[in-house]
Structure formats: structure tokens, C-alpha cells
Amino acid sequence: EIVLTQSPATLSLSPGERATLSCRASQSVSSVLAWYQQKPGQAPRLLIYDAFNRATGIPPRFSGSGSGTDFTLTISSLEPEDFAVYHCQYRKVFGGGTKVEIK
Amino acid sequence: EVELVESGGGLVQPGGSLRLSCAASGFLFNRYWMSWVRQAPGKGLEWVANINEDETLTYYADSVEGRFTISRDNDKKSLYLQLNSVRAEDTAMYYCTRVFSADQNDYWGQGTLVTVSS
Numbered sequence: 001e002i003v004l005t006q007s008p009a010t011l012s013l014s015p016g017e018r019a020t021l022s023c024r025a026s027q028s029v030s031s032v033l034a035w036y037q038q039k040p041g042q043a044p045r046l047l048i049y050d051a052f053n054r055a056t057g058i059p060p061r062f063s064g065s066g067s068g069t070d071f072t073l074t075i076s077s078l079e080p081e082d083f084a085v086y087h088c089q090y091r092k093v094f095g096g097g098t099k100v101e102i103k
Numbered sequence: 104e105v106e107l108v109e110s111g112g113g114l115v116q117p118g119g120s121l122r123l124s125c126a127a128s129g130f131l132f133n134r135y136w137m138s139w140v141r142q143a144p145g146k147g148l149e150w151v152a153n154i155n156e157d158e159t160l161t162y163y164a165d166s167v168e169g170r171f172t173i174s175r176d177n178d179k180k181s182l183y184l185q186l187n188s189v190r191a192e193d194t195a196m197y198y199c200t201r202v203f204s205a206d207q208n209d210y211w212g213q214g215t216l217v218t219v220s221s
Contacts, residue, residue, distance in 0.1 A: 034207040036148075043198055043211040044148065055209060087148055091206040092164065094148040 002026050004088055004095035012103040019075040021098045023088035028068045034089045035064055035073045037082075038097075044087060048073065075100075105129040105210045107199045112215030115189055123215055125182040125199030133157070133177040136202035139184045140211075141195035149195070152184065153202060167193075189219045 003026040013019055023033065031051040036044035046055040048064035051071060061076040075082055083102050088095040111123040123139070138153035152163045152173040161173050172185040182199055196216050200208035 032205045032207075036208075043213050044208075045211070046207070046209050049204065049207045049209070089148070089207065092150040092153075092162075094150065097147050 002029060002090055002093050004090055004093055006086075006088055006095035006098045008098060009096070010099045010101060012101050013078055014103045015078050015080055017078050019073075019078055019082070019100055021073040021075075021086055021100070023066075023071040023073070023095050025069045025071075025090060029090040031067045032090055033064075033066070033071050035062075036087045036089065037084050038087065039084045047086075105201065107201065107210055107212035109197065109199050109212045109215035112197065112217045114218045114220060115186075116221050117190060117219055119189055119219075121186045121189065121217060123184040123186065123197055123199075123217070125212055127180045127182065127199075127201070130201070132175075132180040137175060137182045138200045138202050138206070138208065139173060139182075140198045140200055140208065141193075141217075142198070142214075143192070143195045146195075150206075151197070153206070154182070186217065189217075191219050193217060194219045 005024045007022045033051045035048040037047050038044040047058050052064045063074045065072050085097045085099045087097050106128045108126045115121045139151040141149050141151050154161045154173045170188045174183045196214040198214045199212040201210040203209040
């Protein structure tokens with residue numbers, strides 16, 4: 001079974017800074033990888049599908065890249081509303097999440 | 104506008120049963136796979152089960168296989184999850200999701216909380 005490992009577990013940054021989140025798969029998942037954002041008390045929201053496609057309504061500061069086993073979610077310039085937990089997913093497997101917190 | 108509204112959560116004793124429902128609106132329900140994803144308090148997301156458009160295919164996580172049953176009623180635009188023989192580790196927020204491609208979930212409900220405790 002494929003395992004997804006997200007790093008770091010916590011990322012402490014200031015508004016305006018660039019965030020780089022990693023998701024590594026234990027074996028190749030081609031480009032079938034999604035990213036979700038989850039704020040406290042809310043359901044997850046789809047950000048990126050198929051590794052690099054932004055979902056409807058997602059601002060361009062969010063971008064996804066990678067293929068095979070190594071994937072990256074980049075937030076080019078953090079807005080106050082971007083501080084949240086981010087999950088990656090391949091099929092029926094989710095990563096453990098990365099929390100982006102205010103420094 | 105796509106909307107998914109879960110209901111049916113609550114407190115249940117170990118070994119008991121519960122049926123979760125998800126009412127869908129704003130899209131052609133009978134054209135999508137649907138799934139349930141759960142999240143234990145303070146933990147990550149865990150895929151639970153999914154079902155195809157006409158209910159001929161269902162899949163389950165090993166942790167719930169044989170105890171949970173996913174079903175749907177396309178006429179009522181509703182998704183269900185029957186939880187039997189529940190355990191403490193089934194305590195979680197249960198989310199109903201619409202599946203659009205390769206198990207990726209483009210819409211999520213707000214969730215319904217299941218607490219298993221005596």
C-alpha cells in the first residue's frame with residue numbers, strides 16, 4: 001500500500017512569505033495527487049487536483065508541481081486566510097498533513 | 104450550487120449501530136461516485152468507503168470492512184453509511200464527498216460527528 005509522507009509537520013511563516021509544502025509517495029503515483037486546505041472547524045477544500053491543476057475558484061498564488069513520488073504545494077505569498085492545515089491525497093490514501101502557522 | 108449536508112451522527116455505545124445520511128443538491132447526483140471520509144479528533148483524514156454511480160461497485164477501508172455499509176438512493180439524491188459494531192476508534196467527524204476523478208474529492212459536506220462511548 002502506498003504511503004504519503006508530508007513535510008514539514010509544521011511550517012511557521014509570516015504573511016507575505018512563500019510557503020513550500022512537500023508530499024512524498026512511497027512508490028510512484030504518476031500525477032494523480034490532490035491537495036486540500038482545511039481550516040479549524042471546517043471541512044477540507046480541494047485546492048489542486050492531478051498534481052498541478054487548480055480547482056475552481058482557487059487563487060493563482062496556490063500552485064502544485066511534481067510527478068512520480070515527489071510533489072510540492074507552493075503558496076507564493078501567504079495571505080492571512082492561508083494559515084491552515086494542508087493535506088495531500090492519492091486515491092484512498094491521505095498524508096498526515098502540514099500545518100502552516102503564523103510566525 | 105453544489106451542496107452536501109450530512110446528518111445522523113451522535114453518541115453511540117460500543118457495539119452499537121448508527122446510520123449516517125448525506126443529502127446532495129446542485130448537481131446530477133446519479134452521475135458521480137460518492138465517498139465517505141472521516142477525521143478523528145485532532146488527527147488526519149481517513150478514507151472510509153466509496154460507491155459508484157449505480158451502486159454496483161462499493162469499496163471499503165480495511166478498518167471498516169464487514170462493519171460499515173455504503174449505499175445510495177439516486178431518486179432521493181442521498182448517500183448513506185450504515186455503521187455496525189462500532190468501536191471507540193470509529194469516533195470521528197464523517198464527511199460526505201463528491202468524487203470527480205481518480206478518487207479526488209471536489210466537494211465536501213460540513214460533516215457529522217460520531218462519538219463512540221459508553
